[in-house]
Amino acid sequence: MKPTRFIDSANCAIDGILWASRTQPHMRYHFLAALGLLVAVLFLRVTPLEFTLLAVSVAFVLFAELMNTAVEAVVDLVSPGYHPLAKIAKDVAAGGVLTAAIGAAVMGYLILSKYIFPIYKEALAMIGTPTEMGTVVALLVVVIVVVILKSLSGRGTPLEGGLPSGHAAVAFGIATVVSLSTQDPLISILTIALAVMVSHSRLLLNIHTMREVVLGAITGTAVAALVLTLFRMLK
Numbered sequence: 001m002k003p004t005r006f007i008d009s010a011n012c013a014i015d016g017i018l019w020a021s022r023t024q025p026h027m028r029y030h031f032l033a034a035l036g037l038l039v040a041v042l043f044l045r046v047t048p049l050e051f052t053l054l055a056v057s058v059a060f061v062l063f064a065e066l067m068n069t070a071v072e073a074v075v076d077l078v079s080p081g082y083h084p085l086a087k088i089a090k091d092v093a094a095g096g097v098l099t100a101a102i103g104a105a106v107m108g109y110l111i112l113s114k115y116i117f118p119i120y121k122e123a124l125a126m127i128g129t130p131t132e133m134g135t136v137v138a139l140l141v142v143v144i145v146v147v148i149l150k151s152l153s154g155r156g157t158p159l160e161g162g163l164p165s166g167h168a169a170v171a172f173g174i175a176t177v178v179s180l181s182t183q184d185p186l187i188s189i190l191t192i193a194l195a196v197m198v199s200h201s202r203l204l205l206n207i208h209t210m211r212e213v214v215l216g217a218i219t220g221t222a223v224a225a226l227v228l229t230l231f232r233m234l235k
């Protein structure tokens with residue numbers, strides 16, 4: 001039945017948001033990111049203007065995802081089979097979400113970096129700048145731990161497949177070493193982004209599962225940080 005009262009229209013709108021959250025994993029990721037941002041804002045005490053800018057960016061991403069979901073539903077209704085125009089409609093709608101998400105990420109970076117970077121810098125300083133020997137030993141230990149874990153899990157070879165992903169472990173080990181050597185949050189984020197890309201490529205090539213890649217990333221980061229902390233304590 002067509003809603004006539006405002007409350008019924010509002011209920012339909014909320015139903016739409018709930019349906020999108022139930023059926024679209026990306027919608028859930030966006031809500032999780034929004035929740036994380038709210039918690040961060042609470043702790044970092046951003047200014048009202050900064051909060052407004054962040055809230056508008058987040059609302060725009062959620063809006064774009066809802067519009068994308070609506071376009072997908074209409075396209076599936078009118079063109080259940082493959083059609084080049086259906087593809088264009090869905091791809092353009094998805095492009096809208098990507099654009100909004102990139103805008104929100106840039107806004108988030110510009111506003112939150114000045115609050116988070118000093119805390120991150122302090123955390124890096126706690127482990128300190130590694131020596132040349134510490135760097136070499138840390139990366140060698142990462143490789144040895146990966147080989148041991150792979151042989152224990154009984155799958156894959158030292159260079160391909162198995163638990164954990166060696167590429168992810170070494171990439172994150174290097175990102176940890178570079179982060180500590182430079183003590184620079186921006187360089188740290190950029191090297192972590194490179195490590196994520198290396199890890200993601202192992203997923204795309206179907207050489208590793210998500211679990212193997214995540215465990216690789218944790219192993220590389222944790223082992224490198226642990227060895228460098230030990231080096232600092234024994235100095």
Ligand SMILES: Nc1ncnc2c1ncn2[C@@H]1O[C@H](COP(=O)(O)OP(=O)(O)OP(=O)(O)O)[C@@H](O)[C@H]1O
Pocket residue numbers: 024026068072075079080081082083084086087090091094
């Ligand atoms: N009927 C169709 N005709 C042609 N291509 C289609 C059709 N349906 C889907 N596609 C292609 O598959 C892609 C994914 O479409 P799908 O409906 O599975 O969306 P989705 O996986 O929910 O996407 P999103 O991550 O944007 O929510 C589209 O971007 C489009 O390239």
